[in-house]
Amino acid sequence: MRESKLGDLHVSCLGLGCMGMSQSYGVTTDEAESIATLHAAIDAGCTFIDTADVYGDGANEELVGRALAGRRDQVVLATKFGFKKPVGNALPNVVDGSPEYARQALDASLRRLGVDHVDLWYLHRRDPQVPIEETVGAMGELVAAGKVRYLGLSEVNGDTVRAAHAVHPISAVQSEWSLWTRDPETVVLPALRELGVGFVPFSPLGRGFLTGQLKSPDDFEPDDMRRGLPRFSGENFQRNLDLVEKVRELAASKGVTAGQLALAWLLAQGNDVAPIPGTKRRKYLAENLGAVDVELTAEELAALDEAFPPEAVSGQRYTQGGMDLVGK
Numbered sequence: 228m229r230e231s232k233l234g235d236l237h238v239s240c241l242g243l244g245c246m247g248m249s250q251s252y253g254v255t256t257d258e259a260e261s262i263a264t265l266h267a268a269i270d271a272g273c274t275f276i277d278t279a280d281v282y283g284d285g286a287n288e289e290l291v292g293r294a295l296a297g298r299r300d301q302v303v304l305a306t307k308f309g310f311k312k313p314v315g316n317a318l319p320n321v322v323d324g325s326p327e328y329a330r331q332a333l334d335a336s337l338r339r340l341g342v343d344h345v346d347l348w349y350l351h352r353r354d355p356q357v358p359i360e361e362t363v364g365a366m367g368e369l370v371a372a373g374k375v376r377y378l379g380l381s382e383v384n385g386d387t388v389r390a391a392h393a394v395h396p397i398s399a400v401q402s403e404w405s406l407w408t409r410d411p412e413t414v415v416l417p418a419l420r421e422l423g424v425g426f427v428p429f430s431p432l433g434r435g436f437l438t439g440q441l442k443s444p445d446d447f448e449p450d451d452m453r454r455g456l457p458r459f460s461g462e463n464f465q466r467n468l469d470l471v472e473k474v475r476e477l478a479a480s481k482g483v484t485a486g487q488l489a490l491a492w493l494l495a496q497g498n499d500v501a502p503i504p505g506t507k508r509r510k511y512l513a514e515n516l517g518a519v520d521v522e523l524t525a526e527e528l529a530a531l532d533e534a535f536p537p538e539a540v541s542g543q544r545y546t547q548g549g550m551d552l553v554g555k
Contacts, residue, residue, distance in 0.1 A: 477531065
């Protein structure tokens, strides 16, 4: 497994996103298989493990904590804070970036994970009511306290990264980036490269779309979050399916899967990039890890760019409420 460099933090070039083990992609969960998948990832050198306090209302951190018992020193452990359940859970999650909540959230994450520190701690979304300097200042105090090693931000723009980095070094920014989400290439990546900050793409397989395995919205379980996302709805689904067919053809000509080709495209963007494809099954983990050995020529990279230009995808990533929280 090659390494990627997120600021001064070295991680496996491919990580494991754990959200789907506890939420969002259907009610079917299997703790034994999820833990086996985490162990298989570590054994294969995929040691960059990503979770968040909001995933499964804390259940995902607890699951990851159980999986890492006795293996904590073998991984780079990342989690996030910022989304907060309102009193009574009557409303959607709100964003809280206040220093007070940052301290509370980290202590709660450490308890659920069963660890005394996390390696990379992200602000999940910027709180528009709190200056980013205040939030990151409080996060930096927790680095000084030994509870965190490195800091990250998620779904922010270049100006926010610069302002935050001036208060405390930012090691990584996590946002959606893939062949069908090219926004970071103009919104934030130039600032990251200027500052020496790494990039962690989540949903690098387009929430499963880029694997070429999805054929219809009916493939999703009734409570699968993708049913409510614009890119997976109505006419957008078929338009995006047509784009993926081009990736499938390119992958077939190279003797790899469409998902492996999509991950290899991201890995080719630089050693300051560490995608975290999510899976809760070992068989998909093995397929994803195969992308590390896929070498793409300049001609193949150009063909993928031509097949999936930045504005090609139909539909927004999230509903409007979700879009209002990104790129801030």
